Amino acid sequence: MQAQYQALAVLSTGIYFTGLTFLKIAATAMPPLAGDRPVHLARTLLTDRTWLAGGTVVAVGACVQAASLTGLTLVKAQPMLLAGIGLLIVLAVPVMGERLTLREWGCVLVLAAATALFADAADGPPGNGRHGGAVVLTSTVTASGAVGTAVPPWLLGTVAALSLLVPCAGFLVADLTRKGAHARPLTGVALAIDVGLLTGTAELMLKGAAARLGHPFTPAAAAYPALFTVTAPLALGQLQIALQRGRLVIIGLVATATAKTYLLLVGTLLLREPWPDGATAEIAAALMLLVLAIAAVPHHERAAARTRIQNLPITR
Template sequence: MIGLLVALLSAVVYTVGLTVEQRALHGAESISVHRPLHLARVLLGNPRWVFGCVFAALGSLGLIVSLGLAPVSVAQPAFAAGVACTLLVATLVLGERITRGEYVALGVMPVALGLLGLSTAEGAETGTTANTPVLVAVSLTTVVACVGVMAVVGGRGRYVSAAAMGAAAGLAQGSAGLQGKGLGGLLADHGLWAAVAPALLSPYPYLYALGWAVGIVLFQTSLQRSRASITAPVSNVVGNVFTVVAGTLLFGEQLPDDPLMLALRVGGFALTLVVVVLVRGNVASAEADTSRLRAENAVAADADR
């Protein structure tokens, strides 16, 4: 129960940071993954974005703690569902227009992830260790594939949609989530201070930094092209499914034996796919709205000079 509460609280903190990042990016210069130095200068030179990034990072750290307290199929879905619900509230408060499909997608998402959480049998053991070579191989392959596909498609002059880039970001961040599960396991097994040395000697923090860096570059680029209500659900669903499936296997957390619990697990994953389909249907209009908003902000800024 404590792990679930920590995951939900972390989701609120993360979403506050995400919302601040979005507002900062919509008023900033255009960024591209093909100009990494310019991208870093624009992001790090924007105090509002840095402030939002700090909050998002704190939320991510909270997720790591929760992953050491509860099975990945409970903590990760709870975090993603919390992000979806908080994001919907933030979007409404900010007065942004949301389509009917987005309402349905954001409404279905917490239900889907809630089913995943309910499908975990009460008292299920939390896996804290994994086969390190396999974990490293899965993580590196995932991150390299994300970077490679985006580079090849974008390098050929093809337009990469915000949803596709958000999905790639989700996979990269899902890879980081696996390392978060490993770090959370070390915290659970050794305690805070005693876990420092084993953590530094493990591949977890370094692979976490790699997955986080690739994920944040892809996600921030997609976030500038569209609204958080479009990119975040896609990124969260893809990353969540990847982390739950891979984490359950790599850390030896068993699937439910009870037919009802197993049905809830399968139903949860099926609904996450429905979310992706619903969100992708609104990508074009969302990107057009965001482009118009950015153009209006640029004109207003020129007029003030």
Template sequence: MAWTILTNWIFLCGVVLVLGGLALQIIALSTLSLGVAVPIFVSGLVPLSLIAITVFGERLSGREWLSLLLVAAAMLLLALSIGTPPKVGSAEMPGWQLALVVTPALAVPLLLMVLGDHRPDGRHARPVAGVAYGLSAGFPVGAAEVAVKGWSEASAPGLTILQTPYPYVTVLSAVVGFAILQVGFQRCRVIIVATVMTISAKIYLLLVGTTLYGEPWPKDGGLAAMRVTALALGLVAVLLFPRYERDPEPEAPAPGEPPPWPPPWPPPGASRRAR
């Protein structure tokens, strides 16, 4: 499996893009506060949604479109709540504080994947829609971005940054998050997994990063209300995504072909009670 992946040029191009994005993120977080950076990072959902719809042929229900509109409204409110951005300075944070917030973000998704990753089988089974995979990947990715924030603000020059925990936490959290993300992409729709992952990761980054690195919350009451509303809309958007995929419509046999055997059960037209 490792040889197949590492010799796939599409995967290697993806790795280059991810590493380039990580480098740009480190640069961005060294000059921008989290309130400014998070809405910019979430804007990546726009091209991703277009790719999912046009390239992968994914389709969204009305409820799922509503979730995306709520995400857009949340990011607009978050951008409007910036006010006067605080100055970005070097962050000196004890390693135990970083471990305290990162460990649950890694342990809980891994535990859920190991103990709860049972693919549905049986007559009444329904395929999982990808919300669980998005949340399980989002928190490790958010933890990696929290470490990136410390990496970008650390006062250690050059390679002395390797003496801090930030690079190692970044790599470990990113590997866990992207591994779960790949599983979700193989089993579920890309747009659902990626949207839930992005929203959960950025909410985690904003809340935890603001607390750890001492960035002030908006002091103006109106701006603070906008930020709280934006976080609430993001949470509602995630909850609105359906937990299960819609049942696929059975394909009709081509003219001249025999009907499928055994016949589908329950037969078409059966009442829900009969099911």
């Protein structure tokens, strides 16, 4: 039965990255976008047919991912959710004509190693209710292995507020530091990290909603879909700005690695999901590889690529 949920998780990433390709195509024809001009941003996106098509595909991917998370713990879902990076490489390099430096290919290999570690750790026996020395409290384990936990509304609200505040503030600061058309072109790592934090928050809301299926209605259960409707549009808006300023492959890689790191760490603590017995060291090593891959991505485009990348100025 769990194989069905694993297949859904892999399918969701394929759908998501296909939608990202549409969004990248739409970005090339759009006027300069900025996070501190929300009305202009929303109007531009909602009146672009290519973007609407891509956004619809991404939304379908989110629905498929939500379905997969009804039967998978976060650890078991992690390798499937990261596996779609292979499709991203295919779409970005041969299809879109983007290029990776040797250092960037090294980051891809590090992500692949992290995915392999997660896959090996996910095959371990289910956790015994203890994680990192702490007892898992008030958890309900379903037949499929997913863990549902009642989270206090105040705690959920605090996590969501911090998860929104940090990337939004970081994005505005990044916008203020842009120096115009003659600035050294950036690869978009900072923007992609912000997108990843918002995406990870939206995915956490999906996981929380999935974990509460079949339980009595509570304010916390209603908060998950409500918070998703806030974080998902913000993630899409910032994603489009990032795609307009950077390569699809870099934005996709960094945002995905950031989102999955956030999802596993914060989701494990918030939902109190136990890790498989004996897999703590392996999962920790995989998480460190994810962080290493993010940190190793160059922040500036190489000189040979600068003439091919448009550094869009922001009109104030």
